Amino acid sequence: MGLVIVLVILFATVAGYFKWVHTYWRRRGLDGPTGMPILGSFYEISDPNKPRAYFLHNWTKKFGKIFGYYEGTVPVLVISDLDMLQEMFIKKFDCFYARKPTNTIHGNLESTQEEPRIHLFSSRGARWKRLRSLASPGFSVKALKMVHDVMEDSVINMVDLMAKHEDGNAFNIHEYFQEFTYDVISRLAMGQPNSELFNNEGVEITKKIFSRSHRSVPWYLSVLFPNYQYYIKKLFWNHENVKGGNVGKMFQFCEQSVYNRIKEREENARLGIENPESDFMDMFLNYYSDQVEDVEFGSQIEKKVTAEDVIGSCFVFLLAGFDTTANSLAYAAYLLAKNPEKMKLVQEEIDSIVTGGNISYDDIGKMRYLEAVIKEALRLYPVGWFACSRECVKQTTLGEHVIDVGVRVEADVMSIQRSTEIWGPDANEFVPERWINSSTRHVMSWIPFGAGPRECVGKRLAISEAKTALAHVLRRYNLVSGIETEKELHIQGCTTASPEAVTLHIEPRF
Numbered sequence: 001m002g003l004v005i006v007l008v009i010l011f012a013t014v015a016g017y018f019k020w021v022h023t024y025w026r027r028r029g030l031d032g033p034t035g036m037p038i039l040g041s042f043y044e045i046s047d048p049n050k051p052r053a054y055f056l057h058n059w060t061k062k063f064g065k066i067f068g069y070y071e072g073t074v075p076v077l078v079i080s081d082l083d084m085l086q087e088m089f090i091k092k093f094d095c096f097y098a099r100k101p102t103n104t105i106h107g108n109l110e111s112t113q114e115e116p117r118i119h120l121f122s123s124r125g126a127r128w129k130r131l132r133s134l135a136s137p138g139f140s141v142k143a144l145k146m147v148h149d150v151m152e153d154s155v156i157n158m159v160d161l162m163a164k165h166e167d168g169n170a171f172n173i174h175e176y177f178q179e180f181t182y183d184v185i186s187r188l189a190m191g192q193p194n195s196e197l198f199n200n201e202g203v204e205i206t207k208k209i210f211s212r213s214h215r216s217v218p219w220y221l222s223v224l225f226p227n228y229q230y231y232i233k234k235l236f237w238n239h240e241n242v243k244g245g246n247v248g249k250m251f252q253f254c255e256q257s258v259y260n261r262i263k264e265r266e267e268n269a270r271l272g273i274e275n276p277e278s279d280f281m282d283m284f285l286n287y288y289s290d291q292v293e294d295v296e297f298g299s300q301i302e303k304k305v306t307a308e309d310v311i312g313s314c315f316v317f318l319l320a321g322f323d324t325t326a327n328s329l330a331y332a333a334y335l336l337a338k339n340p341e342k343m344k345l346v347q348e349e350i351d352s353i354v355t356g357g358n359i360s361y362d363d364i365g366k367m368r369y370l371e372a373v374i375k376e377a378l379r380l381y382p383v384g385w386f387a388c389s390r391e392c393v394k395q396t397t398l399g400e401h402v403i404d405v406g407v408r409v410e411a412d413v414m415s416i417q418r419s420t421e422i423w424g425p426d427a428n429e430f431v432p433e434r435w436i437n438s439s440t441r442h443v444m445s446w447i448p449f450g451a452g453p454r455e456c457v458g459k460r461l462a463i464s465e466a467k468t469a470l471a472h473v474l475r476r477y478n479l480v481s482g483i484e485t486e487k488e489l490h491i492q493g494c495t496t497a498s499p500e501a502v503t504l505h506i507e508p509r510f
């Protein structure tokens, strides 16, 4: 009897605690979805078949431009008020320099010692600042001009391989874009020497990382006990839904490439040969050091990287650069096939600029309408919305709301980018023209690459890569929608928003 009473009291205390945790937003005068007991809305938003962006969008319609929900025990604030977002991403960056850890289970994201491979995307504080300052030059115009030939070589191979669909049968063009972006980023970040389109087992492994489900024990534990994530990750590291498939193999490949490159560079230095700077690995290894110690955010940073830093960074470039860009290309291709009159305008622009067989970096820069198409595709289908988030690291305010340390904040990118208030009555339509001679808009009204000092470091590379790919495809083919083409795209994924397939026909232009 005594034991039963103890158990009842224990259960009531635990249940009472979780219930109290879920009153956090109400106590601050904010509305939002109630969710399930204990898990809050985590189960709902971790549906691998429906990106969280769509839940946020629906909740915004119901609760307005600012509301809160619970990811397990963690209170999450969702904002689509542009001024408040500007405050968070830009003006008060010192209070929000950390990104909300949505797609990873990690422990101490600030410490170099405990988790030596925490990369640019997940790192915080001084470590983030150091890695960012080392990575940024790799995405300058000068650097992009340098890698243009590699990128174009992969595009040309992709378009040549597409030729087998000239028979008129419909095919999933998204697969081609995935092969292409994987090829480019493997050549730029992983030390892959040549183009390996449709010959690279890494594509399937990486796709699994993006399609893994978050509905499993380690993820539930990590949202219920966020302070113990480091141990949860250690305990469940081999769990399919934590690692995301055969990721160990990819790390091994990356590790090997980095250590081989270090050896090569040391040998060059010994022989007095200048080391080349041909890819991201070289760019980082110019600052190679055995040991680096990050102290605190705001302190002097040392321009140094360890081998573990380089492995982490190259790997994250692979992840960040592969799926996002392939998805954006797939959405743009879909929209163009559905709007042949807009496709014709892109083709006229390409034909008026390109004279020879190749398309140079400068040619790409002149294609303003094509750029408008890509921006418009990213407006209607923001693929990396999950990353447009922050965690509060110093108590502050946003608008009139006090934000406590540890509160996570997400921008509702979908609601902003499809808002008729911002974009007008045709907000849900594909209108690239709105980008040509566009009137000035609020700086937060288009944020597919995030905003502020932590904005996507690969933005320029992504846009130039997407333009180069579409310019080559559209110079040679019309993209045609047929009966097999999806009426509505089925968009899925717990991290990026990925179309299940984009089924089109190609028709040779000449």
Ligand code: HEM
Residues within 6 Å of the ligand: 099, 120, 121, 122, 132, 185, 316, 317, 318, 320, 321, 322, 324, 325, 328, 383, 384, 385, 387, 388, 389, 447, 448, 449, 450, 451, 452, 453, 454, 455, 456, 457, 458, 459, 461, 462, 463
């Ligand atoms: C269309 C393609 C892409 C989209 C839509 C996209 C989107 C994003 C978004 C929304 C963020 C978060 C920004 C923020 O928090 O303010 C981000 C961060 C990041 N992206 Fe991209 N991205 C794309 C391509 C790339 C490419 C090609 C690379 C690298 C090769 C890359 C590397 C990164 C990295 C390293 C970060 C973390 C930056 C930091 O925390 O300092 N991305 N991206």
